[in-house]
Amino acid sequence: MCILANRTLIFCAFLFGVFEGHAIADLITFSFSSVDADQSTVVKSVEGLTMTLSNPTPATFDADSDGLVVFATSGFVLDPISSFDIEFSMPVSLVSYRIGFRGNLEGNETITLSAGSSESVEGGFDDIGATVPFVNPFFVAAGQIITVVGDDGGDGTDLVQWDRLTVRAIPEPSAFLLMAAVALPLGTLEAAKRRR
Numbered sequence: 287m288c289i290l291a292n293r294t295l296i297f298c299a300f301l302f303g304v305f306e307g308h309a310i311a312d313l314i315t316f317s318f319s320s321v322d323a324d325q326s327t328v329v330k331s332v333e334g335l336t337m338t339l340s341n342p343t344p345a346t347f348d349a350d351s352d353g354l355v356v357f358a359t360s361g362f363v364l365d366p367i368s369s370f371d372i373e374f375s376m377p378v379s380l381v382s383y384r385i386g387f388r389g390n391l392e393g394n395e396t397i398t399l400s401a402g403s404s405e406s407v408e409g410g411f412d413d414i415g416a417t418v419p420f421v422n423p424f425f426v427a428a429g430q431i432i433t434v435v436g437d438d439g440g441d442g443t444d445l446v447q448w449d450r451l452t453v454r455a456i457p458e459p460s461a462f463l464l465m466a467a468v469a470l471p472l473g474t475l476e477a478a479k480r481r482r
Contacts, residue, residue: 312333312454312455313381313452313453313454313455314332314333314335314378314452314453314454314455315332315450315451315452316330316332316337316450316451316452316453317330317449317450318349318353318354318386318447318448318449318450318451319349319350319351319353319449320349320350320351321349322347322349322354323347323348323349323350324346324347324348325346325347326340326342326345326346326347327339327340328340328347328354333455335374335375335376335378335453335455336374336375337372337373337374337375337451337453338372338373338374339354339370339371339372340370340371340373341369341370341371342367342369342370343367343368343369343370344366344367344368345365346365347367347370348364348365348367349364349447350364350447352386352387352414352447352449353384353386353387353447353448353449353450354386354447354448354449355367355445355446355447356370356397356434356436356446356447356448357395357397357436357438357444357445357446358436358444358445358446359438359442359443359444359445360443361390361442361443362389362390362443362445364445364447367436368435368436369433369434369435369436370433370434371431371432371433371434372399372431372432372434373429373430373431373432374426374428374429374430374453375428375429376428376455376456376457377425377426377427377428377455377456377457378425378426378453378454378455378456379423379424379425379426379453379454379456380399380406380420380422380423380424380426380432380453380454381419381420381423381452381453381454382417382418382419382420382450382451382452383408383417383418383420383448383450383451383452384415384416384417384418384448384449384450384451385411385412385413385414385415385416385418385446385447385448385449386414386447386448386449386450387414387445387446387447388411388413388414388445388446388447389443389444389445390442390443390444390445391411391444391445391446392439392441392444393409393410393439394409394439394440394441395409395411395436395437395438395439395441395444395446396408396409396436396437396439397409397434397435397436397437397446398434398435398436398437399420399432399433399434400432400433400435401424401426401430401431401432401433402430404422404424404425404426405422405424406420406421406422406423406424407421407422408420408421411446417450417452423454425456
């Protein structure tokens with residue numbers, strides 16, 4: 287649709303590249319550090335996308351220079367956490383996380399991310415510093431809650447920290463409709479000019 291004429295092509299490139307401040311399917315990475323410690327809600331914004339972490343069980347999030355504690359049982363210096371929620375201000379698909387620290391894992395621990403009928407069960411956590419793609423990189427709508435639940439596999443003291451979380455920002459379907467609605471008339475005008 288955007289190959290009709292030079293001016294139309296430039297305008298379409300502008301729309302596709304700049305609409306809502308994001309190119310189509312931008313990768314956006316959120317970083318975690320000690321500033322996220324002792325918070326009941328962690329809010330981060332990167333390139334116009336806001337991520338909110340909330341409802342930590344039992345009480346608050348803990349973090350240090352190795353990143354945010356996403357799952358921990360008692361027995362570590364950092365506070366235990368068994369579940370929390372993630373929400374994004376625009377539609378995203380999960381891409382990857384980076385292990386900031388892992389401790390005392392026997393291999394049967396899991397972290398399950400779920401939203402509606404979509405679920406990704408993460409386990410067998412790689413080495414510290416490893417970027418791990420989500421098993422099921424599912425899509426969530428803006429404002430849809432992703433629930434994150436850790437399971438220690440019944441073996442006691444475990445700890446997993448993420449220092450990065452990467453998602454793919456997906457413009458709303460209405461953005462595509464707007465782009466098409468603007469590009470089609472422009473393309474038609476350019477084609478009519480060429481025929482004259």
